[in-house]
Amino acid sequence: MECVFGLVGNGFAIVAADTSAVHSILLHKNNEDKIMVLDSHKLVAASGEPGDRVQFTEYVQKNVSLYKFRNGIPLTTAAAANFTRGELATALRKNPYSVNILMAGYDNESGASLYYIDYIATLHKVDKGAFGYGSYFSLSTMDRHYRSDMSVEEAIELVDKCILEIRSRLVVAPPNFVIKIVDKDGARDYAWRQSVKDVTTAVV
Amino acid sequence: MARYDRAITVFSPDGHLFQVEYALEAVRKGNAAVGVRGTDAVVLAVEKKSTPKLQDSRSARKIVSLDNHIALACAGLKADARVLINKARIECQSHRLTLEDPVTVEYITRYIAGLQQKYTQSGGVRPFGLSTLIVGFDPYTRIPSLYQTDPSGTFSAWKANATGRNSNSIREFLEKNYKETSGQETVKLAIRALLEVVESGGKNIEVAVMTREEGGLRQLEEAEIDAIVAEIEAEKAAAEAAKKGPSKET
Numbered sequence: 001m002e003c004v005f006g007l008v009g010n011g012f013a014i015v016a017a018d019t020s021a022v023h024s025i026l027l028h029k030n031n032e033d034k035i036m037v038l039d040s041h042k043l044v045a046a047s048g049e050p051g052d053r054v055q056f057t058e059y060v061q062k063n064v065s066l067y068k069f070r071n072g073i074p075l076t077t078a079a080a081a082n083f084t085r086g087e088l089a090t091a092l093r094k095n096p097y098s099v100n101i102l103m104a105g106y107d108n109e110s111g112a113s114l115y116y117i118d119y120i121a122t123l124h125k126v127d128k129g130a131f132g133y134g135s136y137f138s139l140s141t142m143d144r145h146y147r148s149d150m151s152v153e154e155a156i157e158l159v160d161k162c163i164l165e166i167r168s169r170l171v172v173a174p175p176n177f178v179i180k181i182v183d184k185d186g187a188r189d190y191a192w193r194q195s196v197k198d199v200t201t202a203v204v
Numbered sequence: 205m206a207r208y209d210r211a212i213t214v215f216s217p218d219g220h221l222f223q224v225e226y227a228l229e230a231v232r233k234g235n236a237a238v239g240v241r242g243t244d245a246v247v248l249a250v251e252k253k254s255t256p257k258l259q260d261s262r263s264a265r266k267i268v269s270l271d272n273h274i275a276l277a278c279a280g281l282k283a284d285a286r287v288l289i290n291k292a293r294i295e296c297q298s299h300r301l302t303l304e305d306p307v308t309v310e311y312i313t314r315y316i317a318g319l320q321q322k323y324t325q326s327g328g329v330r331p332f333g334l335s336t337l338i339v340g341f342d343p344y345t346r347i348p349s350l351y352q353t354d355p356s357g358t359f360s361a362w363k364a365n366a367t368g369r370n371s372n373s374i375r376e377f378l379e380k381n382y383k384e385t386s387g388q389e390t391v392k393l394a395i396r397a398l399l400e401v402v403e404s405g406g407k408n409i410e411v412a413v414m415t416r417e418e419g420g421l422r423q424l425e426e427a428e429i430d431a432i433v434a435e436i437e438a439e440k441a442a443a444e445a446a447k448k449g450p451s452k453e454t
Contacts (some may be wrong), residue, residue, distance in 0.1 A: 062297040068267055069293045 002047035003134025004034065005162060006102045006114050007142060008127050010149040012183035013104035013112040014190065015045040016159050018134070018174035023050075030196055035180045039064055039074055042105040043086075043180050043187045046132050048119060049098035056097045060084050077105025081115035089121035094161060096120075097195050100131040137169055138162035144186050152181070156190070163193055211330060213324045223331055224324055227280075227355035230333035234279035236265065236368040238398045239337035240378075241350040242390030243245045245415045246276040246339035249394040251402045263288040267423065271296040273340050274312055275414055275421045279368025280334030280355075289333060292316050309340040309349040313359050320423065321357025331355045335367040337379060346416050364393070369403040375419050387415070388432075395429070404437070406430035 002023060006015035011052070036057045037047045044060065046053045063083065068074045081103045105120055116122070116129040126132040128142045141162045143145040150158070160177055167173045175196035180189055213223040236251040250266040267277045270292050278285045279296050280419035295315050299307045307315075316336060324331045336356040342349065352367060353359040366374035377400045378393075385393055391413055402408055413422050424432075 058301055062301045065300075066293060066297045069271065069296070070290065 001174065002034070002132045003130075003138065003166055003170075003174060004045045004047045004100070004102055004132060005130035005135065005138040005142070005159075006104055006113050006128065007047060007085075007146060007150075007155060007158065008114045008148075009155040010151060010183055011106075012060065012152060012155075013043075013106065013114050014152075014155050014159060014179060014181050015043055015102050015114075016177050016179045017045045017047065018141065019176045019178050019192075020174040027182075030174075030176050031192075031198070033054075035178060036061060037180075037204055038103070038105075039068070039119050040186050041074070041107070041182055042077055042080060042103065044180050045102045045104070047100050052097045052099045056087075056099050057101070060087065076107050076110070077103065077113050077115065078107075078110075078125070080105065081117060081125075085117050085121050087125040088117065088119065092121055102129050104133065104182050104187075106184055106187075109183070112183065133170055134162075134166045134173075139167040141165050141184065160193070165198055167195065173180050206236070208287055211325075211327050212329065213428075221324060221356070224356045227331040227333045228335075231263055231280040231335045231355065231367060232369065232371070234334070234368040236280070236366060236374060236398060236401050237266075237277045237279045238366045238374055238378075238394050239277065239339055239350045239352070239362070239363040240382075240390050240394040240397070241339070241348050241362070242393075243384055243386045244348070244417070245387055245390045245413055246341070246348045246350060247390050247411065247413050248275060248337060249398045249409055249411045250279075251398065252408050255407070261293075265423070266410050269344055270312060270338075271300075271306060271340075272420055273306060273343065273414070274338065275340060275388045275412060276336055276338050277412075278334045278336040279371075284332040285334050285336075286383055288319060288334070289314055291319060306343040306397070306427040307344045309338060310318075310342075310361070311350060312340075313338050313351040313353060315355040317357050317359035319357075320353060320355055324355070324357060337367060339363060341416055341419070342413065348416065357404050363368060364397070365408075366397065374398065374400055391424075392432060392436060400434065400435070404433055406433060409433075428437070 003018040017034040019032050020030050021028040038044045038061050044057050046057050098119050100119050106112045116124040116126045130138045145158050145191040163177050177193040179191045213221050240247045248267045255261050296307050320332050323329050338351045350362050352365050364378040374397050377397050406426040407429045411424040
């Protein structure tokens with residue numbers, strides 16, 4: 001049910017994630033931010049078991065910080081992705097984390113990059129990637145319209161196309177999405193796409 | 205294994221822990237380090253003994269960041285410092301992970317002091333041969349702090365303090381000349397204090413500042429330090445001239 005997808009553009013990478021926190025048939029909240037700012041120039045969009053998602057990504061975030069203080073320079077996106085994959089692999093045959101991750105980052109030397117890391121520690125460097133049932137729709141849409149070196153506006157158009165496809169074709173489509181971007185100026189929120197705002201108490 | 209569980213730090217008949225006192229001797233032989241707390245800035249200044257020409261000075265930084273809002277300088281055995289600093293950095297991140305909050309300056313000082321004390325009461329180990337000066341701004345309250353720890357594991361908060369070589373002279377100077385300062389004045393006070401015992405010049409001093417607005421530790425460039433030293437010397441000369449001036453007229 002959780003939809004996470006992302007793509008690399010011209011000097012930037014964009015990731016989008018749904019914002020529903022679900023427990024069986026109950027929706028806890030519809031504004032859960034599943035894209036973590038790992039450090040100044042990295043984003044981690046994660047989907048999967050809610051407890052594992054938060055615990056694992058926070059663990060990676062603190063270890064990435066520790067590296068920066070120990071060594072005086074931050075990790076590259078590739079190094080952070082490989083570290084994350086290593087942790088998933090180590091835990092896999094003991095106490096696996098059920099978390100799928102799209103890691104987006106910008107490095108001055110190598111530009112923008114996106115890494116696909118699934119819960120059994122598969123690691124791929126990709127131009128576009130997606131997780132969840134939504135991936136059937138977003139991946140196909142991206143395959144049709146994606147070009148390398150898209151501008152931010154073009155990429156957002158494509159992201160919105162994917163969200164539209166998910167909303168119209170996925171039977172339990174999540175109503176709201178968050179979009180974040182990372183480029184040379186850092187990792188930050190880009191926009192929210194909300195079709196259902198928070199329900200307020202009815203006026204009597 | 206049986207041989208190495210005997211304690212190295214044991215009481216003497218008259219109640220001294222000689223190993224701890226010898227560790228304090230090691231600190232007294234280390235580089236001079238000064239810390240000053242201002243109203244909106246905290247400053248650390250450390251003596252830099254002449255850098256060997258072939259050494260990359262960036263790898264021998266004496267003032268380090270423990271976290272975005274905490275910095276540390278020390279006097280004594282630098283290799284022991286590496287171990288303590290590493291453990292402190294891990295603790296800073298661990299605290300953020302489990303409590304979702306950055307450490308306060310007091311918390312991390314207590315942690316480091318706790319480690320130093322542990323090594324005065326364990327088998328087969330010697331105390332850490334260093335005293336630390338820890339500065340920073342507490343999260344949320346943004347209150348500035350300066351703390352000092354020593355090999356015995358005691359710690360306390362200070363408005364200004366010094367450790368290492370000639371720390372007594374520096375502390376005397378600070379006691380005479382300390383007043384509440386902010387921004388650049390705090391930096392000047394720290395450098396003036398250090399210059400009491402260190403040869404004048406940017407290449408003999410390492411200075412770092414942390415301000416409330418900026419956050420983060422800023423290491424001053426050699427040129428900046430030289431400029432401030434020049435200011436200080438000019439002020440000193442002016443003060444000397446003022447003293448001599450009136451007596452000439454009589």
